[in-house]
Amino acid sequence: MISADLAPGVIDVHAHWLPRELFDLPGAGPHGRMHDRDGQLFLGEIPLSIAADAMSDIAAIRADMRRSEVGVRVLSAPPFAFPLQPGAAADDYVGAFNSALTEVVADADGALLGLGLVSLADSAAVTTQLTQLAGSEGIAGVAVPPLLGNESLDGPALGHVLREAARLGLSVLVHPMQLPQPQWANYYLNNLIGNPTESATAVAALILSGLKDQLPGLRICFVHGGGCAPGLLGRWNHGWRARADVRAAGARAPQEVFGELFFDTVTHGAAQLELLCTLAGTDKVVCGSDYPFDMADADPARFAVDHGPGRDSIIRAAMAYLGLDQE
Numbered sequence: 606m607i608s609a610d611l612a613p614g615v616i617d618v619h620a621h622w623l624p625r626e627l628f629d630l631p632g633a634g635p636h637g638r639m640h641d642r643d644g645q646l647f648l649g650e651i652p653l654s655i656a657a658d659a660m661s662d663i664a665a666i667r668a669d670m671r672r673s674e675v676g677v678r679v680l681s682a683p684p685f686a687f688p689l690q691p692g693a694a695a696d697d698y699v700g701a702f703n704s705a706l707t708e709v710v711a712d713a714d715g716a717l718l719g720l721g722l723v724s725l726a727d728s729a730a731v732t733t734q735l736t737q738l739a740g741s742e743g744i745a746g747v748a749v750p751p752l753l754g755n756e757s758l759d760g761p762a763l764g765h766v767l768r769e770a771a772r773l774g775l776s777v778l779v780h781p782m783q784l785p786q787p788q789w790a791n792y793y794l795n796n797l798i799g800n801p802t803e804s805a806t807a808v809a810a811l812i813l814s815g816l817k818d819q820l821p822g823l824r825i826c827f828v829h830g831g832g833c834a835p836g837l838l839g840r841w842n843h844g845w846r847a848r849a850d851v852r853a854a855g856a857r858a859p860q861e862v863f864g865e866l867f868f869d870t871v872t873h874g875a876a877q878l879e880l881l882c883t884l885a886g887t888d889k890v891v892c893g894s895d896y897p898f899d900m901a902d903a904d905p906a907r908f909a910v911d912h913g914p915g916r917d918s919i920i921r922a923a924m925a926y927l928g929l930d931q932e
Contacts, residue, residue: 606742607929612716614676615906615916616923619778619828619869619893622680624705625661631688631698639685648685659897663709667716669896674906678896679927680706681720681748684782689753691726699724699734703741710743718927720748720778728765735766739773745927746776746824751807752784758807759814767816771823776927779807779827796900804832809841812862815855821865824926828893830872835881838863860884867926869893870919871902875912887914891923 628639637649641657658665660683670678682702688695699722706719721738724730738744747770753762758779770777781803789795804827811817811825827834841859844851855862864886871893872878882890890913894905902908910916 606740607718607745607927608742610715611718611929612676612714614920615674615892615909616677616679616920616927617670617675617894617896617905618679618826618891618923618926619780619871620666620678620680620896621660621683621898622663622666622706622709623660623682623686623702625657627686627698627702627705628657628661630686631690631695639683654899655897663713663717666896670716673894673904675892675894677716677718677923678894679718679720679745679778680710681778681780682722683898684750684780686722687748687750687782688722688724689726689750691724691730695724696727696730698722699730703734703738703744707741707744713743717743719744720746720776723747723749723766725749725753725766726762728762731766732769735769735773735775739775746770746778748778748780750782751779751803751827752782757810759810759816764816767811767820767823767825771820774822774928775824777823777825779804779825781829781832800829801832804829805834805837808832808834808863808866809837809859811866812859813841813845813851813855817862817865818856824867824928826867826869826891826926828869828871828895830870830877830881831866831868831885834863835868835877835884838884864889867891867922870905870909870913871895871900873900873902878908878912882914887918888922888925890914890919891926892919 639648646653646655646657703721710717710719723734781800783795867889892909895901909919
């Protein structure tokens with residue numbers, strides 16, 4: 606629920622924050638425990654190449670916003686913190702994060718907003734947690750992964766989150782998890798190829814399953830420019846026309862539904878952002894930074910303005926994604 610006036614300026618919808626006391630992640634995730642080692646963040650034995658303070662310290666976040674000319678930053682947990690398994694530990698972690706996030710954004714004078722967490726594998730808990738988020742000042746919605754086990758957004762667990770978010774008027778941010786794969790073990794390919802592939806899988810699942818048609822009011826954003834999805838959209842369109850199994854669940858061609866989704870500007874290339882704007886429409890492209898990760902855009906507002914739809918457009922698109930009136 607966002608009722609207070611926002612600070613002026615570009616809105617960065619994709620940035621991460623996690624309080625230090627929650628570095629000990631819930632469950633037995635695929636990456637290992639997050640921890641501070643001599644001021645640097647590690648995930649298990651993997652260095653994240655970022656200072657621990659950059660992830661946890663609100664003063665550091667606000668300083669980065671001033672440096673990069675971002676007026677409003679929407680904070681969500683890093684993807685390693687997604688609660689993937691059911692249980693009391695996951696519920697407690699979700700409650701602690703959402704409570705801390707609500708407190709942080711409430712003290713930010715409209716410069717910070719939040720996207721909460723839910724216990725992904727517990728449908729009853731999801732409904733309760735999303736209802737609480739919908740009533741929390743400064744909380745715009747929820748962040749979710751593109752995959753849960755072997756299922757994507759059209760599966761029962763993540764599909765339930767999307768349906769409840771749409772019912773409650775909450776925005777949804779889909780962030781990949783950099784799931785380890787043996788063929789991508791070298792050269793940071795788990796990120797460079799894995800993350801874009803995870804996101805593209807989720808976009809395809811949402812479109813081809815017909816789920817987005819079932820939820821016309823769903824406000825959903827895919828980070829990193831939708832990953833591989835813009836480059837694959839032509840192939841999906843061809844497959845939808847050529848094969849009955851591809852179009853069995855969705856009544857509209859993928860390119861038509863694609864223009865109803867939001868995407869952020871973290872494409873790392875002007876040509877890639879231009880393609881995204883052409884395919885999605887400039888009214889569906891929002892500024893993102895991916896702060897504070899090493900794959901972040903260090904000047905997100907400038908990149909979005911110089912190579913994307915322009916300052917007024919990215920602000921309007923972010924307001925629309927967040928469900929805010931623009932009178």
